[in-house]
Amino acid sequence: GIQVEQSPPDLILQEGANSTLRCNFSDSVNNLQWFHQNPWGQLINLFYIPSGTKQNGRLSATTVATERYSLLYISSSQTTDSGVYFCAVEQGYNTDKLIFGTGTRLQVFP
Amino acid sequence: DAGVTQSPTHLIKTRGQQVTLRCSPKSGHDTVSWYQQALGQGPQFIFQYYEEEERQRGNFPDRFSGHQFPNYSSELNVNALLLGDSALYLCASSPAGEAETQYFGPGTRLLVL
Numbered sequence: 007g008i009q010v011e012q013s014p015p016d017l018i019l020q021e022g023a024n025s026t027l028r029c030n031f032s033d034s035v036n037n038l039q040w041f042h043q044n045p046w047g048q049l050i051n052l053f054y055i056p057s058g059t060k061q062n063g064r065l066s067a068t069t070v071a072t073e074r075y076s077l078l079y080i081s082s083s084q085t086t087d088s089g090v091y092f093c094a095v096e097q098g099y100n101t102d103k104l105i106f107g108t109g110t111r112l113q114v115f116p
Numbered sequence: 117d118a119g120v121t122q123s124p125t126h127l128i129k130t131r132g133q134q135v136t137l138r139c140s141p142k143s144g145h146d147t148v149s150w151y152q153q154a155l156g157q158g159p160q161f162i163f164q165y166y167e168e169e170e171r172q173r174g175n176f177p178d179r180f181s182g183h184q185f186p187n188y189s190s191e192l193n194v195n196a197l198l199l200g201d202s203a204l205y206l207c208a209s210s211p212a213g214e215a216e217t218q219y220f221g222p223g224t225r226l227l228v229l
Binding site for chain 2: 010037039041046047048049050051054092094101102103104105106107108109
């Protein structure tokens, strides 16, 4: 099956720093999403981005589908950005089945 | 709109017991998916229900079963619990064919002793 790998596995930042999280996937996909899981376990959908670039405030994401990777940029990080970031992909069309990556654990300190 | 709700929030069981977890989807959503998230790992797809039928299934044994009711709410049942079933169980709902609008519930933390 498809492999979804994320890097780095852990990231420690001071408030105000910028960071880039990477997601590599081993096969073509129809859907790619980025999620943030807060310390209480709640998964929040950040971006639906099968290709191209999107921005939402301090966060932006880019997916290069032909090269099978996606990047999540976090600028001017805040302590509330702490948690685990997952990318998830969907193979096939309208399957609604998401395959999650290995995650990047981000800790932002004041 | 309450979003996706799950109950209970926490549960402790012993090996060999059976457990039922419940999920109410977001209003307007008719597809419910269940995921298991072991500690330190990403969520893994268990199965999905649409129109009260299991639409697809991940790589989980038959001890894991489910049900969807006419009001789209869903249950996940796990029989003969093993220590390795300890995990966060997440429910997600979406309109059919719109995984990009999938909303996740807060999860149920299951501990098997």
